[in-house]
Amino acid sequence: MAKRKLRRTGRYFEEFEVGATYHHHWGRTLAEGECRLFTTWTMNANPLYFNEAYARSPGHSRCPVPPLLLMNVVFGLSVEDLSEQALAHLGYWNMRFLRPVYPGQTLLAESTVLDKRPSESKDDRGIVHVRTTGRTEDGEVVLTYERKILVKRRSAYAREAEELRPPGLKATPEGAR
C-alpha cells in the first residue's frame, strides 16, 4: 500500500563504525567561475588564483583551484555521511594539499572513521574522528585531512529520528493534508 515516507539523512553517533570507510555521494566537477568567485569573495589577495598571466609564471597552465575551495567542496560531499546530524564541527588536523587541481577536474571523496567516543560532559552526544580523502576522477589523491565532529546520539534524539516530518515543519493538524 502506498504510504507517506521520509528518508532520513545523516548518521547518528551510534551508526559510526570505527575502521569503516564511507564513499561519499555525488562527486563534484569544479567550474572556473566558482573558483574565481570564491577567491575574490573571500578577499584572497594572491594573484595566482585570479590572474592567469601571473599564474603561468610559476608554471601553471591556468589559475589553480583555490585550496580552501577544494577543501570546502570535498568537505561538502562528506556531510551527508559524517556531519548532517552534527551539533558542531570542532576542527581540522593534518590537512595536506598534495597537488594542484584545475577547473574542469572532478572530485570524489571518502572518509574513514578513526575513532569515536562519548562526550564527557553531555550524554546526548559523542565525538567522531574521521580522515577524509579527496581525489580526482583519475584516482589521484589531492587532499587529505582529519576532523572531529560532535554528533547527536540517536538514543537521545530518538523522537526526531523517527518522526515523519523534516525538522522545523509544524505538525499538520489532524485530518488536514
Added chain:
Amino acid sequence: MRPKSATGVPELEGRRLTRDDNWFEDFEVGDVIVSPRGRTVSEAEHMAWTNIVMNTAQLHFNQAMCDESPKTYFAGRRVVYGGIVLALVAGLASEDTTENALEELSYDNGRHAYPVFAGDTLFAESTVTGKRDCDRPDAGVVCFRLVGKNQDGKAVLEIDREVLVRRRFPKT
C-alpha cells in the same frame, strides 16, 4: 610575463602585481601580523556558500529547525559553516601573509573555538611560528598560527598553516 632577473619578483608589462614586503625573507619568527581589515559575514553569503559547496547540514540553513530546538542549536541561531569562516579569515590575512605564496601546503591543529553567526565581523592575525628552506631555490616554507577573531576580540578560529612563499632573492 617573466620574473625580474635580479629579484625574482614577477612583473607583468613592467608592473609589479604584488607587494614588496611579504617575501620569504620578510617574515621573522615571532612576528605577529595584524591584518588591517575586518569583514562582516552576511546572512545571504554564508547561506549561499554553504549550498554552493553542497554542505547539507541543516543547522546552517534551516531556521525553523533552530527555532524549534533552541537548546540543541546555539539558542536558536544558525551557525555559520566553519569552512567558510576559515576561508574568510585566511582571505583577510592573505595580503599580509600569502600574497606572494606559490602553494598552500598544509593546515593543522585547527579549532573552531567559538561559533560565528551572520552579522559578526571577522578579523585576522598571523603569528610567524617557523621558517625553513625547501628543495627549490626561489621559495621557502613559512609557518603561521592564524587566528580569526570576532568583533568582541574572541578567538573564533585558531589554526596552524604552512605556506610556500617566494623569496625576494633566489638562493644560489
